[in-house]
Amino acid sequence: MKKKIGFVSLVGRPNVGKSTLLNQILEIKLAITSDKAGTTRNIIQGIYHDSDSQIVFVDTPGIHKPTHKLGNLLNKKAYQNTDHVDIILFLVDLKKGIGKGDMFILEKLKKENIPIFLLLNKIDQMKKEDILKGIDQAKDLYDFKEIIPLSAKTGDNKETLIQCIKKYLKEGEEIYSEEDLTNVSTRFIMGEFVREKVLELTKEEIPHAVACYVENYEEEANVVHIQVLIVVDRENLKKILIGKNGSMLKEIGTRARKEMEQFLGKKVFLSTYVKTLKNWRDEEKYFLELGLEEDE
Numbered sequence: 001m002k003k004k005i006g007f008v009s010l011v012g013r014p015n016v017g018k019s020t021l022l023n024q025i026l027e028i029k030l031a032i033t034s035d036k037a038g039t040t041r042n043i044i045q046g047i048y049h050d051s052d053s054q055i056v057f058v059d060t061p062g063i064h065k066p067t068h069k070l071g072n073l074l075n076k077k078a079y080q081n082t083d084h085v086d087i088i089l090f091l092v093d094l095k096k097g098i099g100k101g102d103m104f105i106l107e108k109l110k111k112e113n114i115p116i117f118l119l120l121n122k123i124d125q126m127k128k129e130d131i132l133k134g135i136d137q138a139k140d141l142y143d144f145k146e147i148i149p150l151s152a153k154t155g156d157n158k159e160t161l162i163q164c165i166k167k168y169l170k171e172g173e174e175i176y177s178e179e180d181l182t183n184v185s186t187r188f189i190m191g192e193f194v195r196e197k198v199l200e201l202t203k204e205e206i207p208h209a210v211a212c213y214v215e216n217y218e219e220e221a222n223v224v225h226i227q228v229l230i231v232v233d234r235e236n237l238k239k240i241l242i243g244k245n246g247s248m249l250k251e252i253g254t255r256a257r258k259e260m261e262q263f264l265g266k267k268v269f270l271s272t273y274v275k276t277l278k279n280w281r282d283e284e285k286y287f288l289e290l291g292l293e294e295d296e
Contacts, residue, residue, distance in 0.1 A: 004053040006169035012091035017121045021152035045183040094120040115145040124151035187214040193259040197252045
């Protein structure tokens with residue numbers, strides 16, 4: 001059976017709600033979220049299915065003014081993933097207003113010969129008259145194919161967005177089976193849940209370069225055993241993550257385990273430990289996780 005088929009890229013500054021919107025559309029927590037720029041650093045595809053469409057949403061890192069090598073890499077990844085898609089969803093935080101950072105991204109997107117939707121997020125926190133004012137101002141910025149006010153958090157206007165996307169897609173054969181949800185492995189998602197809790201609990205103390213790997217994953221009928229390694233580059237960061245008498249590491253594990261159980265629908269036994277790598281190149285997989293090439 002033919003359906004409306006297409007790839008849709010989510011683009012915008014950090015913390016505008018791209019990952020939250022992806023999770024809302026899929027109705028499952030697939031991409032981690034936090035208030036830190038650079039939380040999303042891998043390209044995650046979420047596959048939306050319904051009776052007449054299959055839409056692959058591509059969540060990208062937030063585009064920002066980089067202050068380190070990882071920031072440059074994340075920007076490069078985000079721009080690359082506007083290629084070969086059918087629609088670009090340009091997400092902005094309407095509550096904060098469309099600023100210089102948004103306009104910088106828009107100038108880059110204008111070069112793409114791809115339909116661009118402007119998504120005005122966080123309307124759940126705004127008055128109606130302010131939303132209408134924001135829409136009027138946005139109309140003068142560019143000839144967007146669609147301007148859609150929405151709330152990634154509550155799902156307001158989510159269905160309107162899906163229906164608008166379908167109007168611009170062509171019919172074709174399904175690319176994925178109906179059971180497929182994403183391009184990343186379950187092990188990867190479990191590691192990301194731990195990284196999310198690290199960022200959530202440590203605030204500004206821990207840099208983006210923290211990485212989490214699932215060292216062991218054993219699934220049984222009603223239970224899953226998971227072991228996660230957390231890697232940092234300095235000994236003092238290791239001490240922060242462990243906490244007094246292991247209190248911080250325990251809290252990270254407790255919160256991550258709840259996310260894992262909700263995602264897997266099974267009881268999870270989770271163990272976590274922290275390792276310091278003063279020279280990241282000592283472990284190739286750490287660089288692979290960050291997406292850094294050996295010759296950079």
